[in-house]
Amino acid sequence: MPELPEVENYKVYIDSTALHQRIIALDCRDSRLLKQSRSDFEAHLIHQEFKATQRIGKYLFVETTGDKILVIHFGMTGRPNYYKSEEDRPKYGHIQLTFENGFHFAFENKRKFGWWDLTGSIAEFKAEHKLSDDARALKLEDFKTSLQGRKTDIKKILMDQSVAAGLGNWMADEILYQAKMHPTKKVEDLTSEAIERVFDAMKTVIEVAIENDAHYGDFPEHFLMHFRKEGATCFHTGAEIEKIKVGGRTTYFSPQWQEL
Known part of the structure; x- marks a missing residue:
């Protein structure tokens, strides 16, 4: 299961590939991986951009130019994948975003224990899920x-x-x-x-x-x-x-x- 170090490296990967690009499409092959309705994700992600990421423990928060923050939990086998051609979409890339520049961002999730959610506030999500400060930043x-x-x-x-x-x-x-x-x-x-x-x-x-x-x-x-x-x-x-x-x-x- 991805733990703090793996998710930190996923954060670095997303920061270096998928930020500041306009999202024009969302495809999800299994709606059970979305904690809210697909229409909610489309409404809050399409036409927006990823602008920054923050990790707390095993959760990755992706701030957008909209009014919602994408929450990614990687479960047992989740990982991000950024690529250009639709033909390169990974076999287990069950969720895919398409950017205006023609590149794609997939959430690989072979065993389907990972998921996406939306929140209006990282602090609110942290309190609701009883998360401490991230172990790396903990005093x-x-x-x-x-x-x-x-x-x-x-x-x-x-x-x-x-x-x-x-x-x-x-x-x-x-x-x-x-x-x-x-x-x-x-x-x-x-x-x-x-x-x-x-x-x-x-x-x-x-x-x-x-x-x-x-x-x-x-x-x-x-x-x-x-x-x-x-x-x-x-x-x-x-x-x-x-x-x-x-x-x-x-x-x-x-x-x-x-x-x-």
Whole structure:
């Protein structure tokens, strides 16, 4: 599933291809991918331009020259695609915009878990969906405040979008590995120093992932992603990686490195 790093790279891609071009047509092969009616999308997008993008967590907001903002959620397999010829429309490009310059913008969505929506305000959408500030922009004090009074596992907290918007399963595992933190450590038992260690690891993992275009093979050799499977060998201890369930999600960790 596209997480914060992938969506950040999609933002950069759209910024470099699809901005400031007049939209003249919209085609959607499956209306279930639109959170509002097709006629609403046509009314608010056709004859308008994309003028800027903003990402909060896994959501991408595309500001337009009209009075609505396009909201894109990429689901499991979503991605943007910009191309010139209609013949190049990707097989799973279920939503396509056509620009006045003859180019097209498609939303590829093979498994159809992604979707488009319209909102009048990013702040309003953020509040309605209980999103924190984006994890990349999150400040330490806000992170600490969001943990106050919590009595659950640290991994569950990291994946809570009201705490650190944009983090998903693999990122939470990686952050905790880099912080030497057991995934079932209770938040209420964390010292201020331990919280700062998790916060610093979160920032590091985010930046490494973005810098490497979320290509796991290019991550530093001590990153868990290189051996994130049951029975693999921990880089630091040589012990076996274990697999458990935390909050219903498959979780990988090194029991000797991440002691409880």
